[in-house]
Every structure is written in structure tokens, then in C-alpha cells.
Amino acid sequence: MKRGGLVNTFKQFHFNPFIDEALNDKGFETPTEVQAKLIPLIQKGKSVVGQSQTGSGKTHTFLLPLMDKINVEKDETQIVVTAPSRELATQIFQAASQIAKFSTPEIRVTNFVGGTDKQRQLNRLKHQQPHVVIGTPGRILDMMNEQALKVHTASAFVIDEADMTLDMGFLEEVDQIASRLPEKLQMLVFSATIPEKLRPFLKKYMENPIIEEIRPKAIISESIDNWLISTKGKDKNRLIYQLLTVGHPYLAIVFANTKQRVDEITDYLKGQGLKVAKIHGDITPRERKRVMRQVQNLEFQYVVATDLAARGIDIEGVSHVINAEIPEELDFFIHRVGRTGRNQLSGTAITLYDPSDDQAIMAIEKLGVTFKPKEIKEGEIVDTYDRNRRTKREKSKDVLDPTLIGLVKKKKKKIKPGYKKKIEWAISDSNKQKRKVERRQQTRSVRKNKKNSNQ
Structure with a gap:
């Protein structure tokens, strides 16, 4: 069949x-x-x-x-x-x-x-x-x-x-x-x-x-909950510790971009009493093999790793992935998140971001990835506002000349359909005129800059 x-x-x-x-x-x-x-x-x-x-x-x-x-x-x-x-x-x-x-x-x-x-x-x-x-x-x-x-x-x-x-x-x-x-x-x-x-x-x-x-039906599996959490004004290491202990993962991998950062996170989590496995390029082959065997045997609930050290590792049963920072290569984001949600099992991917990471987040979203904004409140992970809400609100408003505000107000009242059309045309014409003026100004400033640079 x-x-x-x-x-x-x-x-x-x-x-x-x-x-x-x-x-x-x-x-x-x-x-x-x-x-x-x-x-x-x-x-x-x-x-x-x-x-x-x-x-x-x-x-x-x-x-x-x-x-x-x-x-x-x-x-x-x-x-x-x-x-x-x-x-x-x-x-x-x-x-x-x-x-x-x-x-x-x-x-x-x-x-x-x-x-x-x-x-x-x-x-x-x-x-x-x-x-x-x-x-x-x-x-x-x-x-x-x-x-x-x-x-x-x-x-x-x-x-x-x-x-x-x-x-x-x-x-x-x-x-x-x-x-x-x-x-x-x-x-x-x-x-x-x-x-x-x-x-x-x-x-x-x-x-x-x-x-x-073979293109994936979705860039990341539909069985993955994909969260975005702001680190603004927060201690990042403490935030990672909270996420690991609030979410009760079966098995969690925390990804960082450098060996130094992996060491820092590992030391902090161990200091909080968690049993943590560490995987990065400086660990000896024998030690790495031993750690991997222990992870496979579920002797560790938490793993902290760099991208290249972890890309060749396929650990079954990963319930949570935490991006302690956004990877420099966006492909790695997909690889990291793809560690969970395998074989149609549910998984949670959590990305920590700073306001300075906004461009990188937008680039990931352009790949077709959707984030759910979250925060930790009173020991619980709860929904929060979309980081773009102000921008979206401003974009949705058409900035009108004061002369057109009256027309818009009239448009909201019950008036004849023909008159409604005239108001729409007036608004449309006004916007076209404004765009023409802007284009002219841009052309003039380009010419002016050229002239100055040739002198």
C-alpha cells in the first residue's frame, strides 16, 4: 500500500x-x-x-x-x-x-x-x-x-x-x-x-x-514548545537554574557558544547542588566516552555542551533544550532545538535573549520559527508580552496629516457609500503625495552628497 x-x-x-x-x-x-x-x-x-x-x-x-x-x-x-x-x-x-x-x-x-x-x-x-x-x-x-x-x-x-x-x-x-x-x-x-x-x-x-x-514539514518539529525568555536585568546563570528546577525536565541539554561559558554554567549549577555532565572539545576522549555512557544510562539529568561537541551526539529522551545564548551560526539553532521532540514525543526548547539579540531572533523567525514569549513569575513559567508589541502597534497605525484626521472621523460616522469612497481616495492620494515628496527629498540628498564628494 x-x-x-x-x-x-x-x-x-x-x-x-x-x-x-x-x-x-x-x-x-x-x-x-x-x-x-x-x-x-x-x-x-x-x-x-x-x-x-x-x-x-x-x-x-x-x-x-x-x-x-x-x-x-x-x-x-x-x-x-x-x-x-x-x-x-x-x-x-x-x-x-x-x-x-x-x-x-x-x-x-x-x-x-x-x-x-x-x-x-x-x-x-x-x-x-x-x-x-x-x-x-x-x-x-x-x-x-x-x-x-x-x-x-x-x-x-x-x-x-x-x-x-x-x-x-x-x-x-x-x-x-x-x-x-x-x-x-x-x-x-x-x-x-x-x-x-x-x-x-x-x-x-x-x-x-x-x-x-528532504525538507522538514516544519523547520522544527510541531511537537516542540518553543519559548523565548528575556534575560534583561536578570542573572543568566540563576535563570538557567530556575528553568531546570521549575520545569522538572526528564533530561535537559543546556547549549552555550564557548567552552568557557560551558564551564561557567556547569560550575554554577554544581554549586547549586545539581549533578551536571559537561561536554566540550577540551574534555579528553576517555572522559567524554565515560560521560556519554553515564548520560545514556540516565545517571545525569542535566548536560551542558558546546555545539560542535554535541552535534555528533544523539541522546534519546531529551525533554528540554535551553539555549543559554543564541548561536553565532543560525543553523546551529535548528540543530540544538532538534535534540528534543523526537519521534513525535513532546519537548520544550527555551531560548534566552538579551535586547541586543533582537536582530538574531528576527533572523531565526524568518526561517519560519515561531516563539512563545514566556517569563518566570513567582516560581512559575507564565505567558508574557510579545517583545514586538510596541513596534506592531505603531506599524498598524497609518500616520495621517492633521487635515485628514477630520475626514477619518467622518468616515467612522454613518454616511453615504459614495462619500465613503471619496474619503478613502483622499487618504490614498495624500499618502501617495507624501511618498512622492519623500522620494524627491531622497534623490536630492543623494545628488547633494555626490556633488560634495566630487569637490
Whole structure:
């Protein structure tokens, strides 16, 4: 059965039985939009650039059709997947391992990331090659340079979160991996955005790829309550503490723009007696791994993080996201807020803003985001006035000449329809005249400025 031209059950893809078992085990029945559009193309061996937001089901979009085609009898690498962060690579590895265990014999999946025992991995590769290679570009390339990992047999190469790979400076390593893969290769690139700097790379390795942009129905999920809270005259750290304790989140992430600000917020919240996890670039890989495991096990209710450290992390069950400050890159706003409200669960996103942030808020609103203005009053979060209410009120009033005020007053009285029209024309003509005069004055001042600058 199809709805709106899209497949709406995984049965339509005719996967091998072990894939169906893995899907049943996960409780997956209906493909997401990106899965419905791209799985049939991947099954046909097409190279694809899939542009879709984080949390749209990209991982299973490539894992299901590619792992469905693996020949388990062959002791060789058949799929290579790169991800820009250890956390993201580990999440893909976990998803692939869940599918692999239903295959008989089991599909071998290996995760190559920094912070793991390199020597043990090298020893294992001497005896056996994995069917599926997943990892960060640096560690995969390292294994290839050691002559241990043989990727020349791969038939598919996946670059996940390509824009983030570029942002974090890993595109060169990905380029080196791609250059050693067979010429006849199915390449799949997934990215939330396609930056200009990524295009030469795509052109180099992909001949006429199918480019599919999966636009979200709403820029942020409709299940997210999106609040805006003014920090004017308030202690920001105290405000964050109040929001975390008043709202009783199941799991909350507080985002800040810098490592220093993450440290400040964390120290303040710990000083208030909250158990807080901290994630930013200066934390050692081992510590980061430990903290992530604790977060996944719900040992922490509060996480404070920077954007780049958190972009490769997919934490389930986030009920609240707090933007301690507005991100410098507006794309990050969408990424942050998209951490909550997943899988149609409700979520709350709270953005703190200062009057000086007004331009940034307007830019976010232009993306199609709507905010609900809120404030904390007597220990409760309540509705408040829209920050633009004065501007809106002033805009709605047409400034009239004193000569026309009488006409407007007359218009309000019960008078003949023909006379009403005359009043409307008079007001309209007056406004036109005023605009003409303004334009003339502008032209004159431009000429005058030109003349002065030429003297």
C-alpha cells in the first residue's frame, strides 16, 4: 500500500528475512520520509546525496539496503562508513551491530575510532577483515596506512554528516580514503546542508548523483514548545537554574557558544547542588566516552555542551533544550532545538535573549520559527508580552496629516457609500503625495552628497 506516492511499510522493500527480524526487534514498522524516498534508489545501486535534518532516520536509510546486499561468505570489507565524531560513529556502529546479529552467519561490523586500543584492532585485522567498517576518518585512514585494513574490495562508501565533516576539518582524510576505493563504487553522502566548499569534493567522486532534499514539514518539529525568555536585568546563570528546577525536565541539554561559558554554567549549577555532565572539545576522549555512557544510562539529568561537541551526539529522551545564548551560526539553532521532540514525543526548547539579540531572533523567525514569549513569575513559567508589541502597534497605525484626521472621523460616522469612497481616495492620494515628496527629498540628498564628494 502506498500513500502520496511514498512507501509506507518496510515490507514493500522486500528485504532479506534477517533485516525484517532486526526491524521487528526495534519495533520499526513505517519508514520515515527520507527512508521511503532513498531506500529504493540505494537498492538500485545509485549514488545519492541525501540532504535532510538530523533525526530524520538517515542511519537506517543507508544501513538497511547496504547490509541487505552483504555476502557473508566473503571474508572482505564491503561497506565503509565515515562519521565526523566518535560519538556519531559509535551510534552508527550500534545500529549496524543490532542488524548484523540477526544474520546467519553474523555480519562482522567494526568501529574504528580514536581513544580505542589500536594495537588490538591491528592484530584482529591480520586474521579477519570486517564486512562493515564504521569510524572516524582519521582512524580509518590510519588503519589503511598500516596496511592492515583492506578497503579496495568495498562496493559502497557512506559519508555521514558531510557538512560537519567539513566544519571539523576532516574532509582531507575522507578524500584520501575515497581515492583508494574502487572506481566502480556506490557513494552515499548525507548532510543537513550542502556548503559551497563541499561541492568540489562531490564533483570529484560522484558522477551525476541523485540529489534528494528532504525538507522538514516544519523547520522544527510541531511537537516542540518553543519559548523565548528575556534575560534583561536578570542573572543568566540563576535563570538557567530556575528553568531546570521549575520545569522538572526528564533530561535537559543546556547549549552555550564557548567552552568557557560551558564551564561557567556547569560550575554554577554544581554549586547549586545539581549533578551536571559537561561536554566540550577540551574534555579528553576517555572522559567524554565515560560521560556519554553515564548520560545514556540516565545517571545525569542535566548536560551542558558546546555545539560542535554535541552535534555528533544523539541522546534519546531529551525533554528540554535551553539555549543559554543564541548561536553565532543560525543553523546551529535548528540543530540544538532538534535534540528534543523526537519521534513525535513532546519537548520544550527555551531560548534566552538579551535586547541586543533582537536582530538574531528576527533572523531565526524568518526561517519560519515561531516563539512563545514566556517569563518566570513567582516560581512559575507564565505567558508574557510579545517583545514586538510596541513596534506592531505603531506599524498598524497609518500616520495621517492633521487635515485628514477630520475626514477619518467622518468616515467612522454613518454616511453615504459614495462619500465613503471619496474619503478613502483622499487618504490614498495624500499618502501617495507624501511618498512622492519623500522620494524627491531622497534623490536630492543623494545628488547633494555626490556633488560634495566630487569637490
